[in-house]
Amino acid sequence: MKILINLILFINILNAHPHTFIEVYPNIEIKNKIIEKINFIWKLDEMTSSMLIMEFDQDQNGNFDKKEIQYIYDYYFLTLIEYNFYTDITVKDKVQIFPQFYNFSSYIENNKLCYSFTIKPKLNSKDTLIDFGDTDFFVAMVLKKEFIKINDGTIKVSDLDNDFYFGYRMEFN
Amino acid sequence: METYNALLNQIVMAQYQLNSFISSTIRSINDENILSTSILILSISFLYGLIHAAGPGHGKALVALYFTSNKSDYKKAFKMGYMISIAHAISALIFTFGIFYILKTMFRKNFNEMSMVAMEISASMIICVGLYLIFSAYKSKNLKEEKLGKQTKSEYIIALSAGIVPCPGVMTIVLFCIILKQYTLGILAAITMSIGMGLTISLAGILSILLNKKASNFLDNKGYILEILGGVLILILGILLFTSVGYK
Numbered sequence: 001m002k003i004l005i006n007l008i009l010f011i012n013i014l015n016a017h018p019h020t021f022i023e024v025y026p027n028i029e030i031k032n033k034i035i036e037k038i039n040f041i042w043k044l045d046e047m048t049s050s051m052l053i054m055e056f057d058q059d060q061n062g063n064f065d066k067k068e069i070q071y072i073y074d075y076y077f078l079t080l081i082e083y084n085f086y087t088d089i090t091v092k093d094k095v096q097i098f099p100q101f102y103n104f105s106s107y108i109e110n111n112k113l114c115y116s117f118t119i120k121p122k123l124n125s126k127d128t129l130i131d132f133g134d135t136d137f138f139v140a141m142v143l144k145k146e147f148i149k150i151n152d153g154t155i156k157v158s159d160l161d162n163d164f165y166f167g168y169r170m171e172f173n
Numbered sequence: 174m175e176t177y178n179a180l181l182n183q184i185v186m187a188q189y190q191l192n193s194f195i196s197s198t199i200r201s202i203n204d205e206n207i208l209s210t211s212i213l214i215l216s217i218s219f220l221y222g223l224i225h226a227a228g229p230g231h232g233k234a235l236v237a238l239y240f241t242s243n244k245s246d247y248k249k250a251f252k253m254g255y256m257i258s259i260a261h262a263i264s265a266l267i268f269t270f271g272i273f274y275i276l277k278t279m280f281r282k283n284f285n286e287m288s289m290v291a292m293e294i295s296a297s298m299i300i301c302v303g304l305y306l307i308f309s310a311y312k313s314k315n316l317k318e319e320k321l322g323k324q325t326k327s328e329y330i331i332a333l334s335a336g337i338v339p340c341p342g343v344m345t346i347v348l349f350c351i352i353l354k355q356y357t358l359g360i361l362a363a364i365t366m367s368i369g370m371g372l373t374i375s376l377a378g379i380l381s382i383l384l385n386k387k388a389s390n391f392l393d394n395k396g397y398i399l400e401i402l403g404g405v406l407i408l409i410l411g412i413l414l415f416t417s418v419g420y421k
Contacts (some may be wrong), residue, residue: 019341021189045189046196047349054352111200138341140185159182166181 018140021045022086023147024132026170030152035123035172039103040087042115049113052076056106056113064106072106077115086141088131091123125153125172131160133167143168184227191221195346195362199353211358218346218362222369225342226258233377235299235335238406239328240381243306247379253332254375255368260336262367265343266360273351296411298334303408305330307401343367 025041044052056064056072064072080086081098089096099119107114121128132141145157153173160167195217202210226233236253343363350359 018185018188019345021192045192046200047192047345050196050349050352051345111196140189142189159178166178166185 018134018137020048020139022139022141024141024143024168025147026130026143026149028148028150028155030125030150030172033125033153035121035125035128037118037120039116039118043109044113044115046111049108049111052113053108057108062108064108069104069106072115073104077104077106077117083134083136083139086132086134086139088133089121089123090129090131091127096121096123128172130170131167132170133160137166141167143170184224187224188221191217191224195221196349199350199355199358202353202355202358211361214358215361215365218365219369221342221346222258222366222371223373224369225340225366226370226373233374234410235331235407236374236378237381238410239306239331240378241384243385245378245382245385247382249328250378250382251371251375253328254373254378255371256329256332257336257374258367258371260333261338261340261370262343262363264337265339265341266347266363268339269344269347269351273348298330298337299411300408301411302330302334303404303406303411306404306407308404311401340366340370 021044023043025043027039027041028035029037056068058068059065084098087098089098099121101117101119104115104117106116132143134141143157145155148155148157148170156171156173158169158171160169195214198210198214198217236250236257239253240250343366346362346366347359350356350362
């Protein structure tokens with residue numbers, strides 16, 4: 001009976017598995033222990049990229065022009081607000097509203113679709129944690145220590161212990 | 174939960190690496206290496222399917238619930254695992270080729286919308302299977318022979334209801350091959366990936382049969398209670414899937 005009850009609890013976990021992989025490359029600027037700016041570059045896996053590029057690159061010239069980037073921004077990037085951009089910024093155990101982002105751009109690099117955008121969180125690095133992951137577990141965010149650039153201090157990357165999905169945590173030292 | 178998370182991490186990372194390896198290998202195909210590279214891609218697709226299905230998914234939940242609550246043998250677990258994966262692959266091939274040739278643009282949006290419709294159909298079918306299993310377990314708790322025929326029918330319905338949702342993993346590989354004009358390789362990769370997925374789903378079924386055997390010994394001749402409970406759990410799974418689609 002216990003096994004069956006465990007199975008009921010497992011139903012919530014058994015819901016999805018990742019089909020899109022996004023490598024996250026953060027470039028962090030810290031001044032006086034305040035996180036002034038983070039530029040994120042997301043690199044989507046080649047298979048998902050090929051599918052999206054087919055739609056985005058209307059003139060099929062291998063580059064995105066202004067109009068195409070605007071389309072990506074309006075119809076794809078902005079919809080990720082619903083998922084908090086797969087990025088939870090936590091200050092003293094409280095998840096923050098995702099900050100205003102700037103300088104969105106999109107381009108193709110080595111057959112991969114890339115998104116680039118900047119946030120200016122102005123948060124104390126000591127109190128801040130940044131978690132990456134998709135609660136629906138349809139997208140897998142991939143963060144490695146070597147992907148991160150920081151101008152001051154060091155970063156610790158750890159596996160995120162969620163109950164229903166897998167993610168990464170970035171901590172400032 | 175920590176062990177589960179560590180395992181999940183391993184599964185995700187393995188998929189990430191295999192996904193990247195398959196895409197770069199498909200791109201490297203040329204006239205000289207077509208045979209050896211195709212064999213390599215198909216072998217990796219099998220492994221990818223095996224690992225891909227090891228991640229969370231409603232197919233395994235359904236198979237696990239069904240076999241935990243219904244007496245069956247290992248052969249049937251394999252049969253159902255492969256019926257689900259074949260249905261999964263066929264629907265993925267139909268959806269991918271259909272969307273690509275009919276619509277061409279707005280692929281991902283249409284893919285998402287169509288996946289949701291398929292998920293709703295699947296959830297409705299799972300709800301019906303749950304109701305059917307509860308009704309049949311209650312009605313025929315004393316008529317074991319009559320139940321055998323009904324059980325086979327419900328196994329087909331379960332396989333279809335779980336498999337009707339096209340696997341986005343298979344769809345992505347097929348589409349990637351279509352874009353690179355490797356049509357045959359795309360279809361073959363979908364088939365080998367499905368063979369891998371079928372094996373993993375079958376293993377979930379076998380584990381559930383083992384659980385059922387232990388539970389049946391404990392419940393003695395009141396095994397129908399387990400069957401009713403299994404039906405209720407499958408019903409809950411269907412409702413949860415349906416509401417999660419509605420929520421999105």
